[in-house]
Amino acid sequence: MAAEPPEIVLRILDAHRRYAQSAPKGAKKAPALDGVSFQIAAGEIYALIGRNGAGKSTLAKAAIGALALQSGTVRVLGGDPAKNRAVAGAIGVAPQDIALYGHLTVAENLYAFATLAGVRRGRAEAVAAAMAATACTPRAATRIDQLSGGWRRRANLAAAIVHRPRLLVLDEPTEGLDSQTRLALRRLIIDLKTEGTAILLISHDADDVRALADRVGVLEAGRLVAEGSPANLMAQAFGGRQDLTVLLNGPVGEAEKTLVKSGLVTSDAGVSWSGLVFDAPAMASRLDRALRKRGVEAGEISVRQPGLDALIAWACRAASSLETAA
Amino acid sequence: MILVVLRVMALGLWRDRAGLVLTFALPPLVFIVFASVFAAGANGKLDVKAGVVDQAASAESRRLTNALSHQLGGRLTTYPDRAALLDAVANGRVDAGLVLAGDLSLAPAPAIVLVHPGRRAAGEVLTAQVKAVADRALPDVMMEREIVRLGPVLGLSKRQLSRLSGRPAPAPSAPFVTQQMLGGGDPMVIYYAGAVSILFLMFTAMQGAMSLIDERRAGLRLRLGLSAGGVAPLLLGRMLWLTALGVAQALVLFIVAMSLYHIPLVQSLAPWAVTAIVAAAASGGLALALAAACPTREQAQTLSTFVVLILAAVGGSMAPRFLMPAPLQALGWLTPHAWVIEAYQAILWRRIVNADVLAAWAILAAFAAAGFLIALTLESRRRL
Numbered sequence: 271m272a273a274e275p276p277e278i279v280l281r282i283l284d285a286h287r288r289y290a291q292s293a294p295k296g297a298k299k300a301p302a303l304d305g306v307s308f309q310i311a312a313g314e315i316y317a318l319i320g321r322n323g324a325g326k327s328t329l330a331k332a333a334i335g336a337l338a339l340q341s342g343t344v345r346v347l348g349g350d351p352a353k354n355r356a357v358a359g360a361i362g363v364a365p366q367d368i369a370l371y372g373h374l375t376v377a378e379n380l381y382a383f384a385t386l387a388g389v390r391r392g393r394a395e396a397v398a399a400a401m402a403a404t405a406c407t408p409r410a411a412t413r414i415d416q417l418s419g420g421w422r423r424r425a426n427l428a429a430a431i432v433h434r435p436r437l438l439v440l441d442e443p444t445e446g447l448d449s450q451t452r453l454a455l456r457r458l459i460i461d462l463k464t465e466g467t468a469i470l471l472i473s474h475d476a477d478d479v480r481a482l483a484d485r486v487g488v489l490e491a492g493r494l495v496a497e498g499s500p501a502n503l504m505a506q507a508f509g510g511r512q513d514l515t516v517l518l519n520g521p522v523g524e525a526e527k528t529l530v531k532s533g534l535v536t537s538d539a540g541v542s543w544s545g546l547v548f549d550a551p552a553m554a555s556r557l558d559r560a561l562r563k564r565g566v567e568a569g570e571i572s573v574r575q576p577g578l579d580a581l582i583a584w585a586c587r588a589a590s591s592l593e594t595a596a
Numbered sequence: 597m598i599l600v601v602l603r604v605m606a607l608g609l610w611r612d613r614a615g616l617v618l619t620f621a622l623p624p625l626v627f628i629v630f631a632s633v634f635a636a637g638a639n640g641k642l643d644v645k646a647g648v649v650d651q652a653a654s655a656e657s658r659r660l661t662n663a664l665s666h667q668l669g670g671r672l673t674t675y676p677d678r679a680a681l682l683d684a685v686a687n688g689r690v691d692a693g694l695v696l697a698g699d700l701s702l703a704p705a706p707a708i709v710l711v712h713p714g715r716r717a718a719g720e721v722l723t724a725q726v727k728a729v730a731d732r733a734l735p736d737v738m739m740e741r742e743i744v745r746l747g748p749v750l751g752l753s754k755r756q757l758s759r760l761s762g763r764p765a766p767a768p769s770a771p772f773v774t775q776q777m778l779g780g781g782d783p784m785v786i787y788y789a790g791a792v793s794i795l796f797l798m799f800t801a802m803q804g805a806m807s808l809i810d811e812r813r814a815g816l817r818l819r820l821g822l823s824a825g826g827v828a829p830l831l832l833g834r835m836l837w838l839t840a841l842g843v844a845q846a847l848v849l850f851i852v853a854m855s856l857y858h859i860p861l862v863q864s865l866a867p868w869a870v871t872a873i874v875a876a877a878a879s880g881g882l883a884l885a886l887a888a889a890c891p892t893r894e895q896a897q898t899l900s901t902f903v904v905l906i907l908a909a910v911g912g913s914m915a916p917r918f919l920m921p922a923p924l925q926a927l928g929w930l931t932p933h934a935w936v937i938e939a940y941q942a943i944l945w946r947r948i949v950n951a952d953v954l955a956a957w958a959i960l961a962a963f964a965a966a967g968f969l970i971a972l973t974l975e976s977r978r979r980l
């Protein structure tokens with residue numbers, strides 16, 4: 271017998287929203303959301319990426335019912351979160367800002383948010399569980415305004431999950447954190463996913479998206495221009511190419527031709543060169559040798575996976591050429 | 597470099613419209629209020645509301661009453677007897693009362709101005725106006741009294757005086773108008789306890805309501821918007837807190853007033869508590885409405901300073917209302933301050949809870965409800 275498909279927790283259909291004050295007087299108003307449709311199933315992490323002003327925050331607010339759409343529908347567990355308080359209670363949100371009362375302790379904050387979210391029985395247990403899940407228990411009695419950035423992020427996440435929401439919206443959850451705390455928070459997010467929570471992740475961090483997301487949506491000018499698993503999108507966009515960067519210690523001189531021929535371009539008058547290339551590690555070795563031969567010393571040659579900016583730029587270009595072709 | 601700094605500062609002010617209003621509109625407005633209060637007071641041109649009882653019921657007393665009525669316009673009320681007039685003065689329906697108690701020509705002090713200690717200035721103004729009106733409207737009577745007064749100085753006999761005045765036996769040596777102070781204590785202490793209390797209630801409520809804006813800024817509003825009850829309980833909780841805080845603040849102030857000036861707080865505790873609650877709720881409601889209407893804390897701070905100062909000036913928190921011109925007094929009834937001050941005066945000085953106090957409570961409760969509903973509407977519609 272085939273397994274039942276996972277329950278759809280968030281479904282957004284043909285969402286349109288235009289801000290009245292978003293355009294200068296007389297200019298055409300650009301839409302904040304222009305026909306966006308997507309869905310997230312239970313136990314799935316959907317990452318929303320895009321440039322600043324692409325409409326990510328607007329879409330996240332619409333998803334939790336905090337922003338009315340001009341047309342289109344938002345359904346969380348089948349209900350409208352803007353009108354149905356029970357549905358709204360099934361949503362947890364961890365905004366990019368630390369949305370906690372600074373003068374209260376971690377435990378006091380969680381107790382307050384559990385109460386506001388309608389947790390009636392077992393409130394103390396819910397608070398303890400949220401603190402344990404985010405490893406905040408050692409700081410339970412510390413005021414938020416006396417915590418470091420990492421602890422505040424954990425507490426911010428704890429407040430979002432204290433009522434055990436079915437849909438969790440995370441806006442840049444690991445921003446400004448050291449690598450250890452970042453890894454710990456990623457583990458926590460994966461745990462929540464494993465428990466069946468549907469997660470909408472808004473992030474600019476390529477590593478977060480790669481490590482966490484099951485699917486990625488690229489938003490540009492209010493439209494979803496690409497969607498798929500991170501691996502698929504990366505393969506489509508870059509086809510195995512990697513980001514090769516060369517930092518020179520001295521003037522480029524005769525080595526310029528070699529670098530250009532390798533497909534690298536400079537953005538700062540010849541000191542730093544970069545580009546997306548196939549078989550980047552081999553190319554890095556070849557370039558190192560070629561530069562030495564011409565008496566140019568490379569301070570650093572690095573190979574990385576392409577970042578989200580490159581992916582976004584690719585998705586936008588692809589959408590634009592499709593439109594032109596149509 | 598200096599010019600750049602000047603330009604940056606000037607652009608900052610120009611683009612901060614609320615700051616512009618505060619800088620250039622508030623000072624003249626407050627000046628107008630104070631100038632109209634104190635300039636009128638200094639010139640004796642106060643719009644005093646007066647009551648009169650004509651016990652003499654003579655042709656002269658009617659002439660004087662008519663002339664006084666003409667002088668005061670619609671601000672003179674006639675009462676049937678002294679008891680009714682005393683009640684009106686004591687309850688503050690009129691600022692001072694005039695009793696015409698005897699023959700205006702012959703009685704030693706036929707005109708008696710009744711005033712309570714909280715409105716001494718009103719008594720002085722009415723006394724001066726009665727004298728001036730009598731000199732104009734009753735020249736014959738006043739001349740007669742002068743002749744009688746000056747008779748002994750001029751060496752005139754009683755017979756000569758009688759012949760000059762055309763009356764039998766002139767006797768008065770007392771002035772035409774005298775003043776009689778009603779009651780005791782110092783109602784101005786109670787006036788200012790109420791006035792200062794509502795002034796600071798407004799400041800405290802405005803500061804407390806700013807948390808609405810802080811929550812929006814910190815992203816808390818997004819999280820709070822998902823709460824089980826929606827916006828209404830979040831606002832109601834704030835309203836209750838601001839009310840409780842306001843009552844506690846008023847209690848501290850009145851305890852100090854009781855300790856230093858023997859205000860009868862304990863004896864009138866229940867009606868005082870009702871007044872304190874509705875006053876704090878009115879402040880809380882207005883503060884929440886204002887915070888909900890402002891997108892930023894900076895705007896709210898500027899606007900609240902403006903609103904608090906203007907309401908305090910017009911409502912009588914800075915200068916007694918009876919010293920204000922009549923239009924400003926009428927405008928004062930649009931502020932919670934005037935109702936709070938009147939309610940405290942009635943309860944703590946006159947020690948009564950009458951229809952006026954009940955009306956004040958109802959109006960303050962209406963301020964609270966209106967402010968709350970405006971805040972609720974604005975916050976419910978607010979785009980995050």
